[in-house]
Amino acid sequence: MELSLLEGNIIGVVTTQIFSNPGYHNNKIKDIIGDKYADALKIVNLDFAYGEKLFMDLDASKQNKVRLAEQLNNKVIILEDFFKGMNNKEIIFYKNLLKKISSYHKKIILLSHHVNDFLNLVDRVYVIKDDTIVYQTADLKNEELYNYVSRPPIIEFVYLSRQKGIKLDYYTEFNDLLKAIYRLKA
Amino acid sequence: MNIEANQNYTIIADAIDQSILKKLNDYTIISHNMSLNDLEEMIYNYPSKTIVFNDILRQYEPNEKEHIIALLKERKVNFINLTSDMEEVLLTDYLIVFYQGEIAMEGQTLDVLKEEKILKRLGFALPFAIDMAKQLELYQVIDHSATNVAELVDLIWN
Structure with missing residues (x-):
């Protein structure tokens, strides 16, 4: 499925897909992000010193922040299980950051197993099973949505x-x- | 970190990094996501007494988590659940809170959750039902706490 074609600005996709790490294990963060990596790290609230670290040496939460930093120049940003490893304080911070990034005419697509990650953030939710959209709504309070997800x-x-x-x-x-x-x- | 046999643990942390994982080196740590079927099969064939989940339970639905825990009990395998999801802390009776690589708090889960101010200062929210019950107790809407949503609903409206 071509996720970038989904409608919305910040989009939540509930999927049963099993997330796995990209093949970045032995790459340095600065090489993954590329030019102006220090600026990109600063935007996602990571110290520039992380540029010298290997992707595999970061915890899941920091790996996800690097994935965000890597895509900051893209029109469409796709993040898998982005809030994994974050505490409540961080979740609030990064939800606000994603809203700010989206305001620069970027589409953000968040893939997760749970709607909880999308509350007070997304403007549209899709439920995708076996590569097919089985339900979509702009309203997380819509009871019908919960026929498909918990x-x-x-x-x-x-x-x-x-x-x-x-x-x-x-x-x-x-x-x-x-x-x-x-x-x-x- | 003192891990006793025949006890299940939840560990929440501001960052689940190598400093915590190294403390659990004696155990097999499951870090990669897998389907429920694959996890079930692994538990059936699991040779040790204790298994560590590195923030992988979050991929499962609540009923699937309950199923996994029932299966672990049946197979007499204890578990240590490393998680960042506060709703998961109620899966075990004992809770350890890590902050910046060190143990900040530990004890019986419900006792640790009573330290709301410290937890919030460390960046952790309370599980929804416990947090809501605490606030409603404060407003004298209810007179005692609840540990899950169904119990809270009964307590408020019955």
Whole structure:
């Protein structure tokens, strides 16, 4: 499937594909990124000293950041399991960075096994199985989406509440949901 | 790091790098992603008592993770789950938190998760259900905590 043809600016693709590392193991980071590698590393919040390191010596999270740095000049940036190895603080930082990069007329395609990675980030989600699009939506709150993939905990919470007859809207922000629960219980 | 037999561990870290992996050198570390079938087959034929998952469980659905853990129990294989996914910390009773290559906290999982302020300062969020339960307790919407989404829903609306 030609992923670059998918519609959207920041696109989430839920796939059962098994991700594997690119064949960069013995390459130095500066050789993978090429010209102006120090600037590219700075943009993805890695010190320029990483330029001298081998790809295989980095943890998964830093490898993913290098993959982003490598593609910064591309019109279409494809990232596999990008948030692997990141803690919450980093996830928030890199979601904001991806939004900023996308604002420079770049299409970002994130491949993941879970919708949770896409919350408050993507403008369209595709579910791809066996190289075929089986579902697509612009709305992560769309219940139909979850016929194909598992619900993130925040969506699962509202779904189970609705099953009990509670009139609760879907939220993707923790604090918005907290306030809504509080209002209903008050 | 003191790893005891007959105990499953979750290790969360700001970076799962060589400094942590070296501490687990005595065990077989599974770092490459594989299909559920391949993992099942590996567990069936696994010769040792302890297996280390290097952030590979995140590729599976929640029900698949439960299946893997049930299979490990059946085969009497203990596991150490290195992960960056806070939702996975509830898969084991014991939690070790690494920060900048050193152990920052460890103990029974639910006890460690009570140290919300320290965890958040280190950059880790709480699992969704525990975090939401804590906030709702603070607002006196509920009077005790919950460890999973279904339990939390029952607690709030029943």
